[in-house]
Amino acid sequence: MTSDNRAPVTVIGLGSMGSALAKSFVAKGHPTTVWNRTPEKADDLVAAGAVRAASVAEAVAASELVVVCVLDYHAMRELFDPLGDALSGRTVVNLTSGTPEEARETAKWAAERGFDYVDGAIMAIPPMIGSEEALIFYGGPQAVYDAHSASLATIAGAGTYLGEDAGLPSLYDVALLGLMWTTWAGFMHSLALVKSENVDAAAFLPYAQAWFEHVISPEVPGIAGQVDAGDYPDEGSALGMQAIAIEHLVDASRAQGVDAALPEFLKQRAQEAIKRGHAGSGFGALFEVLRKPE
Structure with missing residues (x-):
């Protein structure tokens, strides 16, 4: 697929979910730069057409849109704190799992450092990424989300903007997971009774x-x-x-x-x-x- 009119994107973090995100961007024609603490995790993506960055700074410099999917919010800040002004003019979409409080604190942290920030929560498993069934919640400044919504639609057909509050995606995330787990637990209790x-x-x-x-x-x-x-x-x-x-x-x-x-x-x-x-x-x-x- 041609990359004409496809915005460049950087993906930082190549665990199972981050790799799925990057794979979808590559497959749908976005010039994609990737970085992971363990460089070998990018091998398959590079073979498919992605560019491996040698450092976080190089990865951030490659694209206006930077998608992050790492272990937690602390890990994300550890990666970005040393970059200083390098994040200026960039939009970071953080798809790292956490709590609403962590998301709001990170949005403030981003504002203090002068870059645009959108928080997100992925309600899908890696094989679903890029499909119409994948759902990702987003929260943050409306104009920032709108500027990149077409690119973000690449990874989830059901991208849902919840509003300016960066904490809402995490709130929806934990609420839906709680619904799932308690429903499953109730069903398994029923099975324990009949068994x-x-x-x-x-x-x-x-x-x-x-x-x-x-x-x-x-x-x-x-x-x-x-x-x-x-x-x-x-x-x-x-x-x-x-x-x-x-x-x-x-x-x-x-x-x-x-x-x-x-x-x-x-x-x-x-x-x-x-x-x-x-x-x-x-x-x-x-x-x-x-x-x-x-």
Whole structure:
């Protein structure tokens, strides 16, 4: 593919994700400069057409757009701190994982050093990079993001700009990962229960999938609306009644020799919500306890 009208880009950090980012830029015609602390990690990319920089300073000098994907924010600052004015006129898009606080502190650090900064969070695995299914969140100055959005679309068809706050991508990242992990944990707890009676997971699976599709997923928009409204109506299954069912889940887990910590967590939060006056509210009232624990 020709690189005509394709902006040069530098990728710093060539772990599995950084290499996937660089590979996508190269494949789609961007003149791509790469740097990694271990130079050999760039060999395949160089063979595909990338240029290996001998230093971070050389890598930064090669492109206006510098994409960083390293271990953490501390590692990113360690690489860039010695560069001084070399970053002037550059835009750094940091796709390193971390916390919202770290992202906001790094945006301030970048502003003090006089270069443009956009923070991002990748919601994909390396093989997805460059596809329409890959999702990357971005946060930072609108004009800076807009100036490079066409180039960034190379690595993710679903690039999503969240606003000026550099911390929002990390916030969305950890929130979605939390949703994934707790959902998986709930499913595995269910499997632990049925397996305690030698029921194959495959036999239970169709009912779990139907439960997700017809009961759990349809409730999600309603719960989101309740949270925004701060109102948790009882829609036929008040929290006081559900707390009893959760207690049954705790008791059954213990009786079956299964770890009861997860249902015990739910039981305690439900009891706290009831204590705060939500016995007649819907299950969504647990949000108030999660938002403001005692």
